[in-house]
Amino acid sequence: MLTAAQVHSRPASAPVAKVHLVGTISYYDPSDGVLFFQDATGGVYINSGKTYPIRTGDSVTVDGFTHASFRTEVSLDPTITVLGPGKQYPAPEFSYSRLASGEGDCLLVKFRGIVRAQDVELHELTLSTHPSPSIHLDVAMAGGEVEVYLDPSFGANPKSLVDATVEMTGVAGGAFDAKNQLTGIMLYIPSPDFIKVLKQPATRLEDLALTDIDEVFPSRKVDDTSSRLRVRGTLTYYKKGDSAVLEQQGKSIYVQTRQTSDLAIGDVVDAFGFASDREYAPSLTEASVVPTGFSARLTPQAVTYAQAYSGLFSDNLISMSGKVVSQLQGTSSDTLVVDVDGHLVSATLDAGQLAKFLPGSKVQVTGICRIIAGGPFRTPSLFRIEMRSGADAQLLAQPSWWTVRHLLELLAVFLGVAVVIAVWAMLLRQRLLDQTNRIQRSMSIARERSRILEKINSGPTPDALLTMICDAVVSLLPGVECSYLFEEKGQDTPAQAINPANPAKQLYKMDLHGSEGEIVGWIVVSELKGYVPSADRHEVFDMLFEISKLAVNQLLLHRALVHHSTHDALTELPNRRLCDRRFEDALEEARINGSKVAVIYIDVDRFKEVNDQHGHRIGDLYLQQISARLLAAKRQSDTLARIGGDEFLLIMPSDSSYENAETVLSRLEKCFDHPFSIEGRLVLGSASLGFARYPDHGQTTEELKLHADHQMYASKRKRNASVLMVESRSA
Secondary structure, X not given: OOOHHHXXXXXXXXXXXXXXXXXXXXXXXXXXXXXXXXXXXXXXXXXXXXXXXXXXXXXXXXXXXXXXXXXXXXOOOOEEEEEEEOOOOOOOEOOHHHHHOOOOOOOEEEEEXXXXXXXXXXXXXXOOOOOOOEEEEEEEEOOEEEEEEEOHHHOOOOOOOOOOEEEEEEEXXXXXXXXXXXXXXXXXXXXXXXXXXXXXXXXXXXXXXXXXXXXXXXXXXXXXXXXXXXXXXXXXXXXXXXXXXXXXOOEEEEEEEXXXXXXXXXXXXXXXXXXXXXXXXXXXXXXXXXXXXXXXXXXXXXXXXXXXXXXXXXXXXXXXXXXXXXXXXXXXXXXXXXXXXXXXXXXXXXXXXXXXOOOOOEEEXXXXXXXXXXXXXXXXXXXXXXXXXXXXXXEEEOOOOOOHHHHHHHHHOHHHHHHHHHHHHHHHHHHHHHXXXXXXXXXXXXXXXXXXXXXXXXXXXXXXXXXXXXXXXXXXXXXXXXEEEEOXXXXXXXXXXXOOOOHHHEEEEEEEEOOOOOEEEEEEEEEXXXXXXXXXXXXXXXXXXXXXXXXXXXXXXXXXXXXXXXXXOOOOOXXXXXXXHHHHHHHHHHHHHOOXXXXXXXXXXXXXXXHHHHOHHHHHHHHHHHHHHXXXXXXXXXXXXXXXXXXXXXXXXXXXXXXXXXXXXXXXXXXXXXXXXXXXXXXXXXXXXXXXXXXXXXXXXXXXXXXXXXXXXXXXXXXXXXXXXXXXXXX
């Protein structure tokens, strides 16, 4: 069994749950179907579409299901059983701000205020064929004004309470738009016993002095302490000096502003203003609108007349289709009256911006759905569409040519019917051929896109992939030339560069960007002599942009992965894996060509002492500087690799002379002649080098590396002990 508080506090997204409640009917108006229930934990609204043999104050059981609303309610027409007289629950005192927050929704609350107006309403939307009149009060509280409805048991003509200071106890409710957004506060008084007059009016209404019409406005006094709010959304409508509309996650808000700065539809903006109750849905007044620098894509929601009239799309960007009934031109605005689903809808725009449409034309109008509310509960009674520019009224079809006058004219010229029909048939046939060609062209573009995507997934070379993309463009757009250039920074062998065509003949150009946003190439489409523009060329260019961007991203990603797997992260030198592969390749080439390959093993002396004395950061910087010096000493055709913590290997392919290898060996040894300056420290470094050459010292890579390793250790043993490093601090 659930309590009222548990039902009331269920999230709107929670699944439907079965309800069994035991408590008291806190308010019931059978003519309007307003029904509230309360138990010791809280209150809940019961959605009633029929009358029940119950009264306010009855103890009842309620069996039904939950239903999402402003707060979760009991779904339509549950089973209600009367148990007897109910319990009277205490009513805590509420301020206007607590009521406006919805904190007291469905609860019996106590509040104080001054009655500003009292009238009798005859509600049209009631459950009874002969509804009782409903007494309505406007009560001013500290902070705002609320609407109060009295139970029909008060009678049709209760004693006037206008200008009296009162304390009332009633059930807190609200006025809501179709999106279940709170737009006003309503309170329901169960009986006359729940009203206490704290202070009688100072003067009876009939005793008030007469006021001249010119003196009415100066008597107005308003003390508004509302806080300024900040609301963020996408700008869907903007009229300088008048208003704006913001949309956020399907919900919209109308903003009254005198701002005249330039803002663009689609900008994400912040609106700073005060809450207003003048509109059907939530709105801001006295507002300023500030762009955030971001933008969002706007897509109008296509709706029917019934959907727009329901209020679910209040202040949303919508589009509707219908036939033009009339078009009115005013001094400040133009109005397009459209028949939508058998109902007349007005679409307005500033004067002079609306194109001319013939009556009977089928049009699509786009704009903000502005709801005009009416009745005691501010339900939608009318709506209009406020367009933003002339582009919001689009002609879909001209009015039908087949009128009575034209029919009479056709009868008079019967002999011309055959010609007209023939021409009409030819036009239809041509239209069908054009549509067929467009479909075939779209299918061709889709096939090329799929073919290139499959190629991208197979990991081709940049040259092969970009050539394939250009070939696809040329095949889809006869009479054009497609050229490209792709040269990523740091690559030894850039893709083939094709000379660009005459810039004056360029139809389309896009830059290819690398992983850090740098330009690494371009693709250019140029027209050749005799080129005839194709209607779908922009679709082809869109495909080119999409596929090329994806292709370059895939290529760069693949290269980055390969680089990280084959290079040392600290020095960016080839690692042991890449070194072994290049060594095998160089040795294989030497066997085929009868050439020589030299290898030099480099081991940094006493590197561990550097780490132990100065820390691993200095050790890492020391290795980076050693790598830079060794790279400067090698030949361009050589491969320098880091194969261990302080071990390097230099591969010298196609070496034809021992003297050449000795020259490189000497340059490598001199790399350690000068101290290394590292963050204010001077490190005197040295290294032991070992040399081997194919085929003199071995036939395989392992034999050559072993010989060089032995040479290196022999060199290390002969080296005299020297001071490894001298540390000094720079001033």
